[in-house]
Amino acid sequence: MPQRNGRLRTGKVGARKGKAVTRKLRTVTAAALLALGVTLVVPLPQAAQAADPTTDYCQGQCGDILPPGENGNATLADILAHKVFGTRPAHAADQLGPYANLATGYPSLTDATLTNFFNDASFGVPSGQVASVTTPRADVTITRDKKTGVPHIKGTTRDGTEYGAGYAAAQDRLWLMDLFRHVGRGQLSSFAGGAPANQQLEQEFWRAAPYTEADLQAQVDQITAGNGARGQQALADAQAYVNGINAYITQSKNGRYFPGEYVLTGQIDAITNAGEIQPFKLTDLIALGSVIGALFGSGGGGEVQSAISLLAAQQKYGVTQGTTVWETFRERNDPEAMLTVHDGSSFPYAGKPANPQGAAMPEPGTVVAEPLVYDQTGGAATAAKTPVKAGPLKAAQGIFDNGALPANLFSTKKGMSNALVVSGAHTASGHPLAVFGPQTGYFAPQLLMLQELQGPGISARGASFAGLGMYVELGRGQDYAWSATSAGQDITDTYAVELCQDAVHYVYHGVCTAMEKLERVNSWKPTVADSTAAGSYRMQVYRTAYGPVEYRATVGGKAVAYTTLRSSYRHEADSIIGFQMLNDPGFVHDAATFQQATQHINYTFNWFYADSRQTAYYNSGTNPVRAAGVDPSFPVKAEAAYEWQGWNPASNTATYTPPAQHPQSVDQDYYVSWNNKQAKDFTSAGFGNGPVHRGDLLNDRVKKLVATGGVTRSALTKAMADAALTDLRGEDVLPELLRVLRSAPVTDPQLITAVQQLSDWGTAGSKRKETSAGSHVYANADAVRTMDAWWPLLIDGAFRPGLGDGLYAALTANLSIDESPSAGHGPTGAHAGSAFQYGWWSYADKDLRTVLGDPVQGWTPQAFCGGGTLGACRDVLLATLKQAVAKPATTVYPADANCSAGDQWCSDTIIQRPLGGITQDKISWQNRPTFQQVVEFPAHR
Known part of the structure; x- marks a missing residue:
């Protein structure tokens, strides 16, 4: 939609033309769909009732925002109406305006006006604000509010609560969930079309995580292993969640109100309704989780590139001086870097060893990337397009010609999640304050969705990744809130496996061993959404005990393959226990129990916490204990002496640094994080973490506020917004x-x-x-x-x-x-x-x-x-x-x-x-999280 008079239009037609356009829209859309033989059968709304009251200790002082809107599903009629008239489904864009307007509105911000820019994140829905109540099963209700359409899910049973969560997730993000489960299997192009962006995306992901169906099932089975009752409950929760998703799939398919992208990509026939939406299964959640983990929760890697630049420095300056120059630019442990834990505490990890051992440096000029794509036909190599015949669908032609997802989703480094937390000793109220949230990119719809979950053992509101919403992953409980930023510490190493016999055998513990060959074949045909010519290709990855092969090179005159081993590889579901704990009001009740919960999360995140009395920070991740002398910045020989301590290749488990060695803190005067260095001696995974970092933009402002004292929610929000511009x-x-x-x-x-x-x-x-x-x-x-x-x-x-x-x-x-x-x-x-x-x-x-x-x-x-x-x-x-x-x-x-x-x-x-058929308006630049909370709890249980 265009912008008029400098004001953002968020899916509403102008006031003067609204009624006329609405009448025309109904007539034209109905005619178009009748021409296709499409009948939309939408369930009748039930009588609006208020959600049951739940104890809420935030007392109206919690807010959140997630643009552009909660509703991420659009029927075929919705998509065609958007393309013809510029309208959008209800709640598809109603959070975009408030989010955008903070950029100009923050200078005059007060606590009283925060609600102009953030949603009320209180539990429940006041009776006057109830828009609808859905009962997908007798033991759960989904109440949606008038303002944002956020689902408030309340179950009388645990199973019903999770069933409702799955049902609501499918209501709001079904198409997006389907895209990502296909990415997680390396099958996006077969599902959403052969656009070059789709091919590039699935290739980059599958190279790093080439899971077979057996691998995915093994990770489902691991949920219960060693986790006792919590593991059993997590598996039951996940199954109930999947059941809820599938119930909505069946109903929406039969009622013809499923996402219109299924028609546009050829999954379902618009006239006969033939075709199907594949039901979800537990392994789909693992595939989804592996994508999210790869995007935001993994760190390290890049050792081959580091080796190449070190060799270049040594060639330029000689070995001694060249190494010194390289270390200068590496900034592993820069003494001038801003720290999240700034009280002087030291948490040594992944530093440069005093006597390096086992490095496997490539001979200059010998590194070549491992081929991935074979047998390419048609598609990107063919310019021919299949035009859409004149008709109603023509308006939506080519919506995925540039890909259903960004081509660089995995190749581009991620960041930007930020957190500002101030202890009660420095606030006006005497209670801690937090303004925090993750950056997951800007999409329509977002990768995250808002929800409230209330049921036996669950009480939380916040954001969850689409398709992984059996728990709130970032949000608030009854009397506490939490959030995360990407930490990126080094949990990924590169091993040089010596080749033997031929290019697909390697030496493993003295024995010449065959690499495992993994393949994925994708093929596609032109559709309305993607007019790329028909084509196909095959992806091929060789996997070793040390992970997938990424490069080939020569080391010391011997041919080697460089492999990538990540500690969370084949453990994508392990973090479910930590998230279950964060949602459990019976478990989390203070800083200590919050830190215990986050210790169960194996992804590399910085976690922040605030309640009415305490603040806290903890850095999560399965940090492997490396062999003595191994420098994690460079490739290492694939020999037993240089493997992770306690490493079991069959399960990819190892000895990990204990919780006490992870950067952490309770009640520091303040915390800020913008993907910066966590603590003294905790080595940064990448280059350039020195005295100038965008984290300084937050640190300078919050430090000044704390020095003055009397910090308020609006003052802390202003600090974030000012840094964002x-x-x-x-x-x-x-x-x-x-x-x-x-x-x-x-x-x-x-x-x-x-x-x-x-x-x-x-x-x-x-x-x-x-x-x-x-x-x-x-x-x-x-x-x-x-x-x-x-x-x-x-x-x-x-x-x-x-x-x-x-x-x-x-x-x-x-x-x-x-x-x-x-x-x-x-x-x-x-x-x-x-x-x-x-x-x-x-x-x-x-x-x-x-x-x-x-x-x-x-x-x-x-x-x-x-x-x-x-x-x-x-x-x-x-x-x-x-x-x-x-x-x-x-x-x-x-x-x-x-x-x-x-x-x-x-x-x-x-x-x-x-990521579908609905587009959104441009907004002014802000360097800011996608989902964001502003919280201050005045009371505690």
């Missing part, structure tokens, strides 16, 4: 850049203007913010454009001459130079919101401070910029700045499918990546 480069690197530039008079008139514009922008707060709501024009627009153009040029000019082309290229492969909002990155590609997680900000900051003679820890004595000379560095900055100023806006912000060339605001905008 700030350009990290402008706030934390521009001051040093200006000091170097102004170390001597600037004489070029064009550069005088540019330097002054940059300076004014920095003084104004380095924001990327509209001049006024709906203006679509940035304040300090010229300075923003200059910085966007200048940053990659100044990094190249400052570092490439000193590092040399080879090493510079290797290091930029380890860590990209820039991640501005307008760049094509993030979990949804361009227009992804997430920015400033990965870049050379810390390198530039350290190098500039070295040039300026400031104290610097953890950097080379000789700066790179200008060879370390202030005057020469200044010359580099001036020369690259002049190049940047000369770049027109049309070059800095090129046109794409959504924006014209030179449109700065549009280039930054967030677009909810459509």
Whole structure:
């Protein structure tokens, strides 16, 4: 839908035309569907009744938001109406406006006005706000509120509660759940069409997690192993959840109100209703869980790329100095990095060993990626399209021509989840405060869905990943709330298996052993939704005891295969016990029991907690105990001496670091996290975690609030929102850049203007913010454009001459130079919101401070910029700045499918990546979680 008068339209037709368009819509849609022979049979709503009251200790002080809206399913009629008239189903977009409007509304925010930007996250639904009550079974009701349509599920039995959760999940996310269970099996193209994006996505996922049906079933069976009654209950909960999903599938199919994408992708015939929606089974939940775990809960890997850049550094400088330079850029344990646990506690993990042993470094130039795709026919290699004949469906033609899901969903590094938590000692009320949430990308519908679960042993409201909603995964209980950010600590290692006999046999404990060959064949035909020509291909992965093969190389003159082993591999369902505990009011009642629950989660997350009395933090994940001397940053020999301690290849279990060694804390003055370093000596998994990190944007603001005292919910929300509009480069690197530039008079008139514009922008707060709501024009627009153009040029000019082309290229492969909002990155590609997680900000900051003679820890004595000379560095900055100023806006912000060339605001905008037939309006850029809570509990049980 277009935007008019600068105001966001969220699925509603204009007031003057509403009635006329609605009448026309009914007539045209009905006629179109009758022409297809389609009859929509929708269940009659039951009498609206209030959900049963539940004890709620938040007393109206809990809020949440998840744009664009709760309703993620659209019938064929809904999709056609959207394509023709721009209308959307109810509750498909009603959370997008409040979410977007915080960007301009936060400066005047008060506790009383928080409800303008967040939903009321209280338990239950007041009688006057009940929109509908559904009873899918006698022992459960699903009550939906008028404002957001969120399902409030209340069961009189445990089984009924979970059945209702599955039923509600299918009501709101059935098509999305189906997409992801197919991704988890490497079968997306066969299901949703052969668009190149679908092929790329399933290939990237299946290479890393090539599970067979037996593998998936084994993980179902593991739920009960060693988990006693909780394991038995978890398995029963999951089965009841699946039963609820399948009940809705049957009813919606028979009633013809199932998601319209099934027709558009050829699964169901629009006229005869022939075809079926495959029922869900427990192994589908494992496939779904493996996708979510791969997206947000795994860390490490990349050891081969690290080895390549180390070898390049040693080739440039020699072994000793080259290693020192490489370690400088690696920033494993940078002394200047901002920490979530900042009380001085040390939690050593995955550091550089004093005497490295067992490294398997490739010989230069020998690394090649393992082939994955074979026997490709048609599809992407064929330009022919099958046009849709004239008719009602033509309006929805090609909705998946660019893929049903983003092609780079797995290849792009994830981040952006953030948390701000303040202890009661520093708040106005004396009770802790939290503003926190995960970033799962921007999609329509979202990967997450909101729900409330109330039943025997379950009491929670919040967000759950679609298809995994038997428990609330991020949300609140009766008198506590919790959330998470991606931690990404290193739980993935690369092993070099020596080949023997041929390319598909390897030495395992002295015996020449055959690799396991795994295959997946996908084929597709053109459909309305995806007009890619018919085609097929085969994926092939070789798996060893040390995991799937990813690369081939030569080490010490011997041919090897590099494999990837992740501690959570083949354990995608293990975390279910931890989530069950978080939903159990009988288990979690304070910081200690919260930490105990999160200890059962094997994904790499930072967990945060707040109730009326305590705050807490815990870093989860199955962190393997490595053999003495193994450096986790590099590939290691696949020999018994260098395996994880206690490793059992049959089950992929090992000895893990005990809970006491995981970063954790209770009642620290405050906690902030934006995917930054967790604690002292806890080694960062990737490059570039140094003194300038987007976590500093939060830390600086919250630290200031805490020092003043009397923090309120609105003040903490303002801190988050202000950081969300700030350009990290402008706030934390521009001051040093200006000091170097102004170390001597600037004489070029064009550069005088540019330097002054940059300076004014920095003084104004380095924001990327509209001049006024709906203006679509940035304040300090010229300075923003200059910085966007200048940053990659100044990094190249400052570092490439000193590092040399080879090493510079290797290091930029380890860590990209820039991640501005307008760049094509993030979990949804361009227009992804997430920015400033990965870049050379810390390198530039350290190098500039070295040039300026400031104290610097953890950097080379000789700066790179200008060879370390202030005057020469200044010359580099001036020369690259002049190049940047000369770049027109049309070059800095090129046109794409959504924006014209030179449109700065549009280039930054967030677009909810459509995962079905309903699209959403663009919103202004915010560097902010997708789902977010604002909580303050005034009471406790």
